[in-house]
Amino acid sequence: MGEIFLRGQILPPVAASRRTLLNANGTPADAMLFEVVLPEGFEDLPPLPIARESPRPGEEVLLIGFGRERERVVEVQSDGPAQFGFSWTQKGSKRWGTNRIATIDETLYQGSWTTHSFALVFDPPTTVRATEFEAQAAVGDSGGAVFVKRDGEWLLAGLMTSVTGFSRAPAQTSMYGDSTYAADLVSYRGEILHWSRPACSNEEDDDGDLAIDHPADPGCESANDETERDPGIASMALRGVMGALAATLALATFVNLRGGRRARDSGTA
Ligand SMILES: [Ca+2]
Ligand SMILES: [Ca+2]
């Protein structure tokens, strides 16, 4: 668990609130859910919608994270053409960029974690594949958001977990051709809603009256109502913020992954 930087404030995690997200077969994924302490003035935060359908290859995405920034251009001479990329700053900061989906349905194995993921490739600006604000994740971006925009609405589609790159790249760099991996939250959507939403916006029939959530269930005064049972005083849910989602990737895993390009067909990282 870690602090969340939102609206210029640092939101600390709630102790012992961590839940590791699970795959359908019960194995843990490299993604967790935890609660944060919401300061006053955050009551208006609406529930963050999570995509119901996985991103499609080629679909453009928006990345937001708190990792290292690009510092200066790095050029690496090898047997082939020169490779270009960027060194990192020493500290992370909250920033955003774009990319597009390269591959979907990737299964990432990292230690005891198995994560259903999609991948993005950091493309040089000279290629047609590059997006306007082409971005690559770096250390510190774990848990950062990947959004898609569908029918005019931003949906949370992924959670950045890891990167891969060329084995000859200098340490602490992002090189063109590197990949960013993100957990595909469609696979974990039901569990996220179950634990993070108030009863009146969790897409479940909590009281068995066949009506689901606000406004369909008469027991729901609002989407933030904690119970479907009977009309009462609506209570404010501390758990309405999906910014509290975070992956658990540590630096050690990152270094391992940078050892070389991942063998796509083997299904191992
Ligand atoms: Ca790309
Ligand atoms: Ca419900």
Ligand SMILES: [Ca+2]
């Ligand atoms: Ca109900």
